[in-house]
Amino acid sequence: MYLPSDAPHAVPLLPQLENAVSFDYLYHVNGTISIFWADVTLDTIFRVEVNGKTASTPRPIVSTGLSTVEGIAVDWISEAAKIDGSMRTTVVKGEIHNPRDIVVDPR
Known part of the structure; x- marks a missing residue:
């Protein structure tokens, strides 16, 4: 995973990712960014x-x-889960x- 920098080349941020x-x-x-990803081998977010x-x-x-887990989305409006993973809620069931x-x- 790479984030742009002010250098002419991308900066490796998390080079150890394999199954994200x-x-x-x-x-x-405050300018910080929380990045979330799913790892299909570990079944972990x-x-x-x-x-x-x-x-x-x-x-x-x-x-x-x-x-x-093959898809995730951060619910930054109603927080179906807190960003630390607590307070999880089922959003679709059936x-x-x-x-x-x-x-x-x-919206």
Whole structure:
């Protein structure tokens, strides 16, 4: 994963990613960015905090109750889960087989 920098080349941010399939981010008013991604091999959703060109150590925020996560979306309006992974809420339930992605509509 790379973020643009003021240098002419991209800066590797998380070079250890191997099975990340879906990304989303949350921009904070203080200028930091929370980046979220799903790892299909580990069935885990991770978060990292980016401040400028530095990134924190990736942390798993959801690692139980998942099965082949292929799409994520940050719900920055109503927070179906807190950004630390707590307070999770089921947003769709029923006869849905192998959903591939999800999108947040803030309207």
